[in-house]
Amino acid sequence: MTQTQRILVTGATGTVGRQVVAELLERGHEVRALTRDAAKAGFPAGADVVEGDLTEPDSLAPALEGVTGLHLITFGGAAFTPLETGPRILELARAAGVRRITVLHGGGPTPLEDAVRADDGVDWTVLMPVEFMANALEWADGIVASGEVREPFVGRLSAMVHEGDIGAVAAVALTEEGHAGRQYVITGPDVLTVGDKVKTISAAAGREITLVELTEEQALAQWRAAGLPEDVIGFLLMAYGDTPEVGRTVSGTVEEVTGRPARTFAQWAAEHADAFKGQL
Template identity: 85%
Template sequence: MTQTQRILVTGATGTVGRQVVAELLARGHAVRALTRDATKADLPAGVEVVQGDLTEPAGLASALEGVTGLHLITFGGPYFAPLETGLRILELARAAGVRRVTVLHGGGPSLLEDAVRADDDVDWTVLMPVEFMANCLEWADGIVASDEVREPFVSRLSAIVHEGDIGAVAAVALTEEGHGGQEYVITGPELLTVGDKAATIAAARGREIALIELSEEQAIAQWRAAGHSEDVTGFLIEAYGNTPEVGRTVVDTVEKVTGHPARTFAQWAAEHADAFTATVPVVTA
């Protein structure tokens, strides 16, 4: 049993941040959550929510008081721009006595991650998850409306990871010895195609789903219509059409770090089945 520690989680209302919070709470630790709007945090009872912005580190000193571990993201502000304040954030963290830092890799080089890696005064761990299972929630509207998944490159393989497992690895690295200076690639336990994922969601919700393969041009049009920028559509075409080896290779990081097997996509689909199921209005007399 590890001693109770207080951890500051930045990006606490995001897909991964919420899981870091949940996993730390499950392990009996005290959690302080940083968010730009504390009134909208909607975090579990017992979490100390503080308002702050990583783009303005001068205001972080009080949030870091009494903290032993710090979870960082690499972007901030209302427009999620890459952070340029990493050196100052780490300076404040060291002054507050922070011993361990995790940083969620943002998919490419970042000034904050570079600053973390260069810091010899804290035990840092870089978390490098592959595709999130939660990304499949983008299919929910189409599945509910027409029982369809419309995607390009449907035979591509992904070692898709449950976001809870990312949180679990972070929680261990933030509270236990032996993870300093490590770069952890985090995957799920299996390789799945788009068709595999659609079939698994269909089984979880108890209703078939048709898989419709789009051409690149159709996919780009669909993503643009959804409001994605040209940079994002270009990234998606590259990531899905030419998935790097790291994204389609299963590794056992989750089990090695946490002592538990990585969660399957079937588990994730069962947990989120309601998101893919139409809600029938109740008609009253």
């Protein structure tokens, strides 16, 4: 059995960060959950909520006391911009005695991840999840309002991953030996089309859902009407219109690292069925 350790989780209010917190607590570890606003955090019982800001690294110093592991994100601040503070964060982490660091990959090269990879003073692991199953929650309003999902490129393939499995891989890498210098691509157990996802949600929610395929032009108009920046729209066109092989290929990372199979989209849909019924 792994000895109890104290871990600091940054980005703890995010989709993945919350899962890292929950998984560490379930495994019996002490967790410090970092947020810019503790009053709004809403973490599970047992988490030690601390305030700090990755854009102001010295604010992390008190939270790092007695910590053996550190989970990092690569973007920060209210504008969610790439963090340039990696070297100082690492300096503080080493001084505090942090032995292991996980970094949630930001979709491409980032200054903080580059700084971590270049640091030989700690054991680091880079987590590279593909599309989150939680992204399907973006369909909830449309399903509740009209029973429709309106998407382009409906034949696109995704090996989407349950966010809880990302948290589980992080928890193991932060508390156990054997993961230093590793880059883990994290996927679910299946490759799914948009139609597959809609059918699965329909079954979980117990309601008929119609999939409406948009043309690329219609999708662009919809995204722009929603106020998405052009760089985000460009990313969506790349990710959806020509999904990279890594995003549509199942890896065995979850089972290899955690010892149990990756969770399916059907499991995720059952857990979130109420969101598609209009019952939150």
